[in-house]
Amino acid sequence: MFADVIIDIQHExxxxxxxxxxxxxxEDKLSPGMEVVVPxxxxxxxIKGYVTGISETCGYDLSKVKEIISISEQGVEIEARLIALAxxxxxxxxxxxIQALKTVLPIKQKEKAxxxxxxxxxxxxxxxxxxxxxxxxxNQKARARLMAALLDDPVLEYELVTKxxxxxxxxxxxxxEQGVLEMESEQVFRDxxxxxxxxxxxxxxxxxxxxxIEEFRKDYLTGLRKTYLIHGVTGSGKTEVYMExxxxxxxxxxxxxxxxxxxxxxxxxxxxxxxxFGSRVSIxxxxxxxxxxxxxxMRARAGKIDVMIGxxxxxxxxxxxxxxxxxxxxxxxxxKSEQTPRYHARETxxxxxxxxxxxxxxxxxxxxxxxxxxxxxxxxxxxxxxNRSRMQQMAEVYTVDMREELKSGNRSILSRKxxxxxxxxxxxxxxxMLFLNRRGYSGFISCRECGHVIKCPHCDVSLSVHRDGRxxxxxxxxxxxxxxVCPECGSHYIGEFRAGTQQIEDIVKxxxxxxxxxxxxxxxxxxxxxxxxxxSAFANEEADVLVGTQMIVKGHDFPNVTLVGVLAADMxxxxxxxxxxxxxxxxxxxxxxxAGRGKQPGEAVIQTYDPGHYAxxxxxxxxxxxxxxxxxxxxxxxxxxxxxxxxxxLISGEDEALLEKGCHYLKEYILRLTPRxxxxxxxxxxxxxxxxxxxxxxxxRVIYIKTEQYGTLVGIKDRIERxxxxxxxxxxxxxxxxxxxx
Numbered sequence: 001m002f003a004d005v006i007i008d009i010q011h012e013x014x015x016x017x018x019x020x021x022x023x024x025x026x027e028d029k030l031s032p033g034m035e036v037v038v039p040x041x042x043x044x045x046x047i048k049g050y051v052t053g054i055s056e057t058c059g060y061d062l063s064k065v066k067e068i069i070s071i072s073e074q075g076v077e078i079e080a081r082l083i084a085l086a087x088x089x090x091x092x093x094x095x096x097x098i099q100a101l102k103t104v105l106p107i108k109q110k111e112k113a114x115x116x117x118x119x120x121x122x123x124x125x126x127x128x129x130x131x132x133x134x135x136x137x138x139n140q141k142a143r144a145r146l147m148a149a150l151l152d153d154p155v156l157e158y159e160l161v162t163k164x165x166x167x168x169x170x171x172x173x174x175x176x177e178q179g180v181l182e183m184e185s186e187q188v189f190r191d192x193x194x195x196x197x198x199x200x201x202x203x204x205x206x207x208x209x210x211x212x213i214e215e216f217r218k219d220y221l222t223g224l225r226k227t228y229l230i231h232g233v234t235g236s237g238k239t240e241v242y243m244e245x246x247x248x249x250x251x252x253x254x255x256x257x258x259x260x261x262x263x264x265x266x267x268x269x270x271x272x273x274x275x276x277f278g279s280r281v282s283i284x285x286x287x288x289x290x291x292x293x294x295x296x297x298m299r300a301r302a303g304k305i306d307v308m309i310g311x312x313x314x315x316x317x318x319x320x321x322x323x324x325x326x327x328x329x330x331x332x333x334x335x336k337s338e339q340t341p342r343y344h345a346r347e348t349x350x351x352x353x354x355x356x357x358x359x360x361x362x363x364x365x366x367x368x369x370x371x372x373x374x375x376x377x378x379x380x381x382x383x384x385x386x387n388r389s390r391m392q393q394m395a396e397v398y399t400v401d402m403r404e405e406l407k408s409g410n411r412s413i414l415s416r417k418x419x420x421x422x423x424x425x426x427x428x429x430x431x432x433m434l435f436l437n438r439r440g441y442s443g444f445i446s447c448r449e450c451g452h453v454i455k456c457p458h459c460d461v462s463l464s465v466h467r468d469g470r471x472x473x474x475x476x477x478x479x480x481x482x483x484x485v486c487p488e489c490g491s492h493y494i495g496e497f498r499a500g501t502q503q504i505e506d507i508v509k510x511x512x513x514x515x516x517x518x519x520x521x522x523x524x525x526x527x528x529x530x531x532x533x534x535x536s537a538f539a540n541e542e543a544d545v546l547v548g549t550q551m552i553v554k555g556h557d558f559p560n561v562t563l564v565g566v567l568a569a570d571m572x573x574x575x576x577x578x579x580x581x582x583x584x585x586x587x588x589x590x591x592x593x594x595a596g597r598g599k600q601p602g603e604a605v606i607q608t609y610d611p612g613h614y615a616x617x618x619x620x621x622x623x624x625x626x627x628x629x630x631x632x633x634x635x636x637x638x639x640x641x642x643x644x645x646x647x648x649x650l651i652s653g654e655d656e657a658l659l660e661k662g663c664h665y666l667k668e669y670i671l672r673l674t675p676r677x678x679x680x681x682x683x684x685x686x687x688x689x690x691x692x693x694x695x696x697x698x699x700x701r702v703i704y705i706k707t708e709q710y711g712t713l714v715g716i717k718d719r720i721e722r723x724x725x726x727x728x729x730x731x732x733x734x735x736x737x738x739x740x741x742x
Contacts, residue, residue, distance in 0.1 A: 001027055003068060004053040005038055006097055017097075018049070019058055021067045030054065033083050035072040048072055050101060052083055082316060085352050093341035094717050094737030100341050104316045117158035117185045119172065121150040131180060142171045150181060158183070203240055208232075208385045213244045215383070220248055220359060227350055229330075229371050229380045230363040233622065234593025235557075237389030238363045239269070242326045243276050245361060250277070250306045254323025254358075258309045259345055261332035269328075270309055277307055284310030284317065312337065312345040315352065322356045325349045330362040330371055331586050336742040344740070346371070365593060365624075366586040369635065370740075372628055373642040388597075395564070395595035395602035397620040401611045406448050406493070413507060418565045418605045426512060426544055430562040430600065434508070434547045435591045436501050437571040437584075444574035445471065445483070449491035451609040453574045454483065462574035464691070465496060474577075477688035504567065505547050520548035550587060552594075559598025566591050569608040569616055578640045579742070581615040585627050588619035639683070639706050641740045647705040647713040648741045649720065650690060653733035656699045662733050663687035663701050669723055670705060673716055682707045682716075713739060 001022040020038050022030055030036070032051050040047040046069060058065055086100035093100075123131060128151050135144035146167050149156060161167050175181050205213065212230065219226060232238045246256040260269055273281045282296050282305045299305050301318045308317040312335050315325070327335065327349060335345035346362065353360045362371050362380070375382040388394070400415040410416055425432050444462040446453045454463050456473035463471035465482060472479040486494045501521045508517055520534050531551075538546045539558060546552055566588060573584045588606060596602020608616050618627035636643040651666065653659045667684060674682040683706045690702040707713060717737050724730040 002055055002058045002065070003030065003036070003051045004055070005036060005049040005068075006052050006101065007038075007040060007047060007049045017052060019060055019065060021058075021065050022054070023067055026068065026071055029071060030068075033081075037069045037072050039066050039069060050083065050105075052087070052097075081352075081355055082318060084355060085316075085348070088351055089341045089343050089348065092347075092714060093343045093739060094721070095340035095342075099339075103337070103339075103341060103343070115185050117183060119146075119150065119156045119158060119161055119181050119183055121154040121181055123180060125151065128180075142167055143175060146171060146175060147180070205240070205244075206237065206385075206387060206389055206391075208387060209237055209241050209244075209389065212241050212383045212385070213248075216245050216359075216361075217248045220245075220252075225353065225357060225359045227353075227360040227380045228362065228383060229367060229375045230361065230383045230385065231367050231372070231375075231624070232363065232365060232383075232385030233388065233394065234365045234590065235388040235390075235392065235597050236365075236385035238328070238365075238385070239272055240389065241385075242328065242361065242363065243273065246307060246324060246326070247276070249323035249359075250280075252323060254321045255300070255303075255305070255317075255319040256307050256324040256326065257314055257317055257319070257322065257349075258307060258326045258328065259312060259314060259335070259349070260309060261311065261329045261334045273307055273309060280304075280306040282308055284308060284314040315345055315349055322352070322358045324359050324361065325353055326361045326363070328363050331364045331366055331368040331582075333583075333742040340736050342736070342738045342741075366589045367624075369582060369628065369631060370642040373632065392596055392598075393601055394622050395592050395604045397592055397604045397606060397622070399606045399608065399611045399616065399620045402607050402609050403449060403451055412511075413504060413567055414511070414565070415605065415607050418607065419511065421563050421603060421605065422508075422512065422545075422565070425563045426515060431538070431541065431543075431558060431560045432545045432563045432565065433552060433558075433561055433591075433594055434504060434545060434565045434567060435552060436504060436547070436549055436567050437569060437587055445494060445496060446570065446574065446609060447486035447489065447491055448493035448495075448609060450486060450489040451611075452486055452488040453570075453610070454487075461578060461580070472689060474689060474691045476685060501547050501549060508545055508547065515545055516543040517545045517547060518543040520546060520552050525551070557597055558594070560600075561594055561598075562596060562600045562602050564591055564595040564602070564604040566604065566606045569606045570610055570613075573610065573613060573615060578635075578638065581613075581631055581634070584613075585615040585619045585631075588616065589622060589624070592619065592622065644706050644708050645710045645713050646740050647717065648690075648738040649703045649705065650700070650736040650738060651687070651703070651733055652698050652700045654698060655732065658729065658732060659699050659701060660687075662730060663703065665727075665729075666720070666723075666735075667703055670703070670716065670720070673719055682712065710739070 002019050003022050004017045005020050006017055018038075030051060032053055034051050035048055036051055037046050038049050039045070044066070082104045083101070086097065086104040089103065090097050090100040121128065128147065132144060132147040132151065135147055145165055146161065149161070149165055161172070162169075172181070172183065176183060216228065230238055230241065232241075242258065246258070249256050258269070258273070270281065270283055282299060284293065284296055288296070296305075296308070297318060300308055301320065303320055308314050308319070327346060330346060337343050350360050352358070364371070367375075371380065374380050398417055400417050402415065405415050412419075414422070422432055444453060445465060454471060455461065456463055456476065456478050458473065458476050458478055461473065463473055463478075463480070465471055469482045470479050471482055484494065485492060501519055505517050505519050508515060518534055518538055520531075524534065525531050534546075537543060541560060569584065569588055572587060573580055577583075592604040592606070595604050606616060606620055610616065614630045615627065618624070618630070632643070635641070640646065649666065651659060651663055653662070663686075667687060670684050685704040685706070687701040687703050690700050693700060705713060705716060720735070724735055
């Protein structure tokens, strides 16, 4: 028998499968996914690799095939299914098999396990008392002390014996040899969930919630595994629905993965799950130590937990019998990986579910266009929740035109309406959230007088200001000099918009003396439990105002918040990106949804220089349908995802002249790949600057390829990979693929 082995070396050239003969003595033990030790290279140095498959035939000269040395002792056994998933990711997203394996199997080194030891008495009470008497007669004080303690309590913790009773190891060994006691040891897993003593609340489901729960249960118990999209307004109780779905799956002896977008959400979400499922819930996130992460994977593999909650990396939890994957806030861009392979958690989750016979649930108040488009095509089952779970009214929203504020002499970042409502809430003891939309902050230029934004004439995205004083399009490379006068209205009030959370905190404190303000942004959340501390303090009403960036508007539930202020709603409208309208709508709708989730009705103020923009109008009206219709028409017209598929080929290198030459050859090759018949359906744009031309002396370019079929792009990617391999000039460049980039 022969094993296909991939060598664990971070080296692009070795990303291929090597075959090794399997020794007879390990033939029965070896299975795909295991880590093995093999001889490699001329010197036959011992190196680790992963078995990706086993076969009876060998594709090489038999005399040259080496033999596997052993199955690695240290190795974490890996499910063959995860290796198959890695192969699918390599094929569909580019990159090497090693990179895909490193994503799917994130743990290599076995962390030192924590061991708990106990001493157990082996004698009955009568014999034990005789033994104690014997020790006292012989004046063996330490042995007598340990014997007396064991007679009181037949099982003692090792730490207690050595530290409190001051008993040394030789004494314990002596009693062990005499058959008085035995030492037990077991591996203890670190548990990162910080428990809180709160009972599970009794929930009464709304008719909408009950309908979804029952439909899912009916499908699941009859063996149907589908992908569901739950489109529920903010506060409609999606989490309760997920928990009931998971309950159905766990009852069947299966496990569930719950993906959430931000670490900031973890604590509140985990507590709700913990109250329902107890200690059979665990979390995964980047703030855990290597040991904690390793233990969570081991607990999952050993069947000690039923539910794993975490960001996209939790998708690869090695559950033995996966039943359901839930992706909450599925529209979030954090579900797309920025490292090769640039996979999207949504597609990868659906693929893993297909391979393991599991279901997938996507949920959002503002679903991504991709998910809604597929639901409308019938690929996903669409469920809608149009009412809040406690039937509270949606917040009343005021849109303030900041151009008018400027004309009437108010130069503050807080509009008059917002100032008036803040004052009112402070007097009534309500809480306020002020959200600064800095997502994808890019130096776009806009007019404060008329709201006009300078856009690319070819791509309909805003031009970005560069340090050299020129404005550029990040799609096609169009550029023009920076302007100082508005071409629409002739005003000189034209420039970049700049504001930070710290400035807002200072302004609020200055305008409302004595106000208690908490700030939540990248600077204040650097330490391990910072998110939790800030959110807990705000939930306990230790502050009146919470100022923050997008991390404060995601899924948090603060019943006492009755006012939300959105400062600079336009910031993400003009990020030089075709998804900017979608991002702005999602952020605004989520922000407005934070208000009025308790007994008191909520209000929200959206401050903008472009109140007529469809993303702002539809977000203020909380009208997803109207937004979707408008946005999908624009995508179809311009040929952007989800109407068409888009592949970004990212090329970077130290030598700018060589890079330009390489891009030229690459584009020519791509154009040759598409025969005349397809030429109309496959469009190639660029090479252009991907936003920033140079980072750390590495020059960067991007070529975009648009077409209707994803498979066509995968085929083009495969051909490009082969073309790069056989052309020596490309080894001085780095080429990456990003499908439907975010």
